[in-house]
Amino acid sequence: MEADTVEAPRRGFSRRSLFGLAGAGVVVGAAAGGAVGTAVGRATAADGGGMAGTVPFHGSHQAGIVTAAQDRMHFVAFDVITDSREKLVSLLKTWTSMAERMSQGLQATPDGATGSGEYSPPDDTGEALGLDPSQLTITIGFGPGLFVGAPGTPAEGEDRFGIAARKPAALEQMPRFMLDALDPARSEGDICVQACANDPQVAVHAVRNLARVGFGVVAVRWSQLGFGRTSSTSTTQETPRNLFGFKDGTRNIKAEDSAAVDDYVWVDGADDQPWMAGGSYLVARRIRMQIEPWDRTTLHEQERVFGREKGSGAPLGQDDEFDPLDLQSKGPKGLFIDEDAHVRLASAEKNGGIQILRRGYNFTDGSDGLGHLDAGLFFIAYCRDPQKQFVPLQTALSRNDLLNEYITHVGSAVFAVPPGVGGSGDHWGSGLFA
Ligand SMILES: C=CC1=C(C)c2cc3[nH]c(cc4nc(cc5[nH]c(cc1n2)c(C)c5CCC(=O)O)C(CCC(=O)O)=C4C)c(C)c3C=C
């Protein structure tokens, strides 16, 4: 079958077929139906684990949560600037269609970059033409301000879209933690979109095109680019390193541990608002890391701060990365893992069994004008209830974590991430706005 003629909607060429490169492999987008057409690229559904391949958009949960973490991220938080429920729902429908197309390596719309004529702005901005799908996932979340206008905004306290009664109790702005130095311009937001891909240009293209069609309905409040995923979310992945050089994600929840995922990530229909069943909550924290002081710190101190060896990632007192974390074990100088070491204070053992799914990314946004790198960790946690999981964990860390000498939380946001999009006709927010 000709790669670029299979079920292709009018001018609905894929990004790769436009350049005649599609022969390398073809996937017919059967599950997605005619609205989506074909997905063309190197990967098939069966080898979707390949770096260049596709991740299914449809399902009971949104992609981009337990999906094996891709290497790059573009995260954006929007303010909704209209009071019209109709316009907002219409945008969510348009976004859903664009997201399902882009996840398959197609242009954002059937007309794409060149099909809407010389005298109109192109429908797709074009910078992903010829690029692989790169395992793009696009995940949406709704902030507290969508339900009741956020403090300090023109809509403060208002139920603009008639959904105040549908706000989940778990969706509350984060409390102020000790040592927080939050910048309002890098915090909160009515809607977020997390785009992850193995090619940064693919992730940026996705966010840019969604923002472009949102003109008049949403406005970008803040955004963050990330690289070098700082957590493994699957046992198939090697543990990556954060900008302090330590393996990060060793004791993360892994997608394969379905019991932990069900207990700590997915919202149950009986938890609160039925429309959130199968969804999750996303907590984002922009955490600046004081790179220069850290780089002048001894290896011994660095390892004491985390409670793990820098090279192997093993818990102090153990040999291998995945050896159990033994919080009681002692050497000649006392406890191997300091009373205030990061892994001790963050451990499930010290927090009544609480776990979270970490899915953060490193960031470097140039320097701060004072000769220091503006770099750190864009921390993302997915949880079933942020009030019962993230808040107690961060409360404990903010008080005593040895790491606090080297980090500062400068941005914060929380979003309700609805369940996945089902068959044709379904769209982001369909449950919420039903
Ligand atoms: C509130 C939750 C957490 C914040 C904020 C946080 C910041 C943060 N973490 C690192 C580096 C590492 N964290 C590690 C483990 C770890 N961290 C958290 C939670 C938060 N971290 C948890 C729940 C855990 C697991 C603890 C356990 O049970 O062992 C590790 C060790 C390796 C690992 O297991 O992932 C590192 C390294 C940084 C640099 C940072 C802020 C900038």
Ligand SMILES: [Fe+2]
């Ligand atoms: Fe941590």
